[in-house]
Amino acid sequence: MERMTRAEPLIELDGVSKWFGAFQVLRGVNLRVAEGERIVICGPSGSGKSTLIRCINRLEEHQEGRVVFAGRELGADTTDLAQVRREIGMVFQEFNLFPHLTVLENCMLGPTRVLGMTPADARGRAMEFLDRVRIPEQAGKHPGQLSGGQQQRAAIARSLCMRPRVMLFDEPTSALDPVMIKEVLDVMNDLAQSGMTMIVVTHEMGFARTVADRVAYMDEGSIIECLPPDRFFANPADDRTKRFLSQILSH
Amino acid sequence: MIPGSKRGRLGWIDAAVLAAVATAVVAVGYRVDSVLEYRWDWSAIPNSLYRWDQEAGRWVPNLLMQGFFTTIRLAVLSMIPAALFGAVFGVLRTTGRLFPRLLSRTYVELIRNIPPLVFIFIFYFFISSQIMPILGVEDLVRGASPPTLRSLELVFGPAALIPNVISGVLCLAMFQGAYMTEIVRAGIQSIPKTQTEAGLSIGLSRWELWRRVILPQALRRVIPPLAGQFITLVKDSSILSLISIQELTFLAMETAVSTTRVFEVWITVAGLYFCLCSLLSLAFDRLEKSAVAART
Ligand SMILES: Nc1ncnc2c1ncn2[C@@H]1O[C@H](COP(=O)(O)OP(=O)(O)OP(=O)(O)O)[C@@H](O)[C@H]1O
Ligand SMILES: [Mg+2]
Numbered sequence: 001m002e003r004m005t006r007a008e009p010l011i012e013l014d015g016v017s018k019w020f021g022a023f024q025v026l027r028g029v030n031l032r033v034a035e036g037e038r039i040v041i042c043g044p045s046g047s048g049k050s051t052l053i054r055c056i057n058r059l060e061e062h063q064e065g066r067v068v069f070a071g072r073e074l075g076a077d078t079t080d081l082a083q084v085r086r087e088i089g090m091v092f093q094e095f096n097l098f099p100h101l102t103v104l105e106n107c108m109l110g111p112t113r114v115l116g117m118t119p120a121d122a123r124g125r126a127m128e129f130l131d132r133v134r135i136p137e138q139a140g141k142h143p144g145q146l147s148g149g150q151q152q153r154a155a156i157a158r159s160l161c162m163r164p165r166v167m168l169f170d171e172p173t174s175a176l177d178p179v180m181i182k183e184v185l186d187v188m189n190d191l192a193q194s195g196m197t198m199i200v201v202t203h204e205m206g207f208a209r210t211v212a213d214r215v216a217y218m219d220e221g222s223i224i225e226c227l228p229p230d231r232f233f234a235n236p237a238d239d240r241t242k243r244f245l246s247q248i249l250s251h
Numbered sequence: 252m253i254p255g256s257k258r259g260r261l262g263w264i265d266a267a268v269l270a271a272v273a274t275a276v277v278a279v280g281y282r283v284d285s286v287l288e289y290r291w292d293w294s295a296i297p298n299s300l301y302r303w304d305q306e307a308g309r310w311v312p313n314l315l316m317q318g319f320f321t322t323i324r325l326a327v328l329s330m331i332p333a334a335l336f337g338a339v340f341g342v343l344r345t346t347g348r349l350f351p352r353l354l355s356r357t358y359v360e361l362i363r364n365i366p367p368l369v370f371i372f373i374f375y376f377f378i379s380s381q382i383m384p385i386l387g388v389e390d391l392v393r394g395a396s397p398p399t400l401r402s403l404e405l406v407f408g409p410a411a412l413i414p415n416v417i418s419g420v421l422c423l424a425m426f427q428g429a430y431m432t433e434i435v436r437a438g439i440q441s442i443p444k445t446q447t448e449a450g451l452s453i454g455l456s457r458w459e460l461w462r463r464v465i466l467p468q469a470l471r472r473v474i475p476p477l478a479g480q481f482i483t484l485v486k487d488s489s490i491l492s493l494i495s496i497q498e499l500t501f502l503a504m505e506t507a508v509s510t511t512r513v514f515e516v517w518i519t520v521a522g523l524y525f526c527l528c529s530l531l532s533l534a535f536d537r538l539e540k541s542a543v544a545a546r547t
Contacts, residue, residue: 059448086454096449100467109463110453155449162453 008071010035010166010197011056015065018051025051027221028065033166038198039226040208043218044244049201052218053168056199057088070165086114089159089167093174095151097143103130103154104139107161114162122161129157133187149180153187166197173204203248209233217241295510296519315516318502319523324408325419325498326485332424333484334477337431344436355432362429368490371422375494378418388414412497419488419496427484434480438473439465474542478535482528489524499523 009032018026025048033039041049054060055067058074058081067074069084078084097106107126111117117125130136133153135146143151152172159167169188173181185207192198192211202208208215209229216226217236224238236242261269283289302313312320340358343351362370383389392413395403400410407413442465450460492501499520507516 057452059451082451082454082456085452088452090449090452092445092449094445096445098446098449098464098468100471110455113459113463114454114456158453 009033009068010037010070011199012068013052013055013065014068016052016055016062016067017064018048018055018060018062025221026055026062029221029223031216031223031226033197033199035165036195036197037213038192038211039200039214039216040212040229041199041201041216041218041223042203042205042208042244042248043216043224047218048221049218050170053090053170053199053201056166056168057085057090059090082114086110086162087165089162089164091152091155091159091167091169091172093171095143095148095155095175097151097155097158099143102140102142103135103146103157106143106154107158110158110162125161126157129160130154132160132190133157134183147180148176149183152176152180152184156184156187156191160191166199167191169198169200169202171201171203173202205233205245205249217244219244289514291515292512293515295512296515299506299510299516300519314502314506315499315519315523318497318499319527321408321412321416321497321502322485322488322499323527324406324416325423325488325491325496326481328406328416329420329423329427329488330481330484332420333427333431336424336428337435337477340428340432341435341439344432345439359429359432362426367426367487368493370426371490371494374422374425375418378421379414382421383414383418386417388417415496419491419494419498422494423484423488423491427480427487430480430483431477434476435469435473438469438476441472442468471542475535475539478532478539481535482531485528485531486524 011031011033013029013031016026016029017024029048029052031039031052041052043049051060055062056069058067058078061076069088072078072084074081074084097103098109101109104123104126107129108119108122111122111125112119115122127136127139130139133156135150135153135157138146138150138154143154146154152175156167156172172188173184176184181204185204188198188200188207189211198211200207200212212229214226215229215232217224217232217238217240219240225232225236225241227236232241233245236245299313299315301310301316303309304311340355343355344359346352392400392403392410403413404410407416446464446468447460450464455463488498489500491498492504495501503516503520507513510516
């Protein structure tokens, strides 16, 4: 409960709207995420979950409302976006590792080219995080030689090497089969234990129940409700949430 | 299907194709031999390749081999500016800015929609009347010291033909560059947007993203088609004969006239082009295989 008392949220979305052409993807989304908080976002396909978290590091530009990270509003006039982005780690559904580099080089690229670390220091840091995601023995391989689960953990390590203040996950386990899902979720659990601020788009309700501080349900571009997991799963207020939960939990 | 699993086994389709080809060859041979009544005489060919120089007391390349070497020179020399044009305009094509994109697009469309021959006639006139005087190539050659001249000759061939060769190189590079532009553009655009997003999300600057993520991947995809285009460039260099660049095709025409052995000369020339191009594609295949092997 201590974190609730902090005045300044790390991330603040305030009435964020976005259109793709005439189609409105986000409809005035509000969300405040405190330092150390873990948010899980779920909702049907096409409801705008990916778009929402991509607005946080401005891979997508919003047209209305405010996106604030660490007290700074991000907009068209933000010239040092790279500066902001290096503090926001992002993990994609399809891993998006750099195929021409080894896993180790993937992890060293940011630290050497963005943070200006020496190769030796960067290598040390990369190995430390590859250890944390339990694939130190894969460091010398190229992404194509790894299993999906190993690739996703490498991608997590690549982001962590920047020592970000928040980690965004966009359906990190959706492209994986069950054994690999567990490997990745275990790593994400560890990460949560370490106090990392996380925003996770996922349909892994077990993960949401045990790790999340709040679970948000999104539909048609709005966050319908955002509650602590016990209340979210026990008695959601909205009918759409109830229907979604009954569908997804029956699997 | 596993690649190569069928290699070495002939199906009935292969047999049918083989039979058809054999029949065609025999038929053509028969017509040339008995209907056309062409009298083959290859005796003039060796001498058109190499001749005995009385003064120097050794064999020296005659017209056909001179032309062959000039063709190789032209190809190698124009490859460099052509690749440069391709790289620069190809990259311009993929930038977000309108003007560079438009410029590059105009270049490519202009060249792709004009027959190469017509383009080369126009462009050659422009080069020889405008660019060459500006570059001052002729004065440079005339004023060069013997050692400089020797190294120039090593690169460009006989001194008297240097301006001629340079014009040819520029023409060829200009029009091959357009095709290379398209190859480079396609190579860059084939790198998925997700790579850009991954790079941006770890905070890479636009330049670092380009240099460390996009370029290395694009290069790998671009090299095989560029190698193919290089072979096309070798073959297309023959149209430079029409602006009197003294390469293989041009000198072959002369030889054909002077020896009156038209078929023999052109078959020899075809053989020379074939050897050159197939050797090149063999070499490129090797290179590519070793590059692939080195990667995994
Ligand atoms: N670049 C784009 N251009 C146009 N429409 C887009 C674009 N990206 C997404 N959309 C549309 O916006 C809507 C929301 O997409 P988004 O990817 O955010 O949904 P999502 O909730 O992440 O869905 P999923 O669970 O399938 O990943 C979809 O209807 C999608 O078709
Ligand atoms: Mg999505």
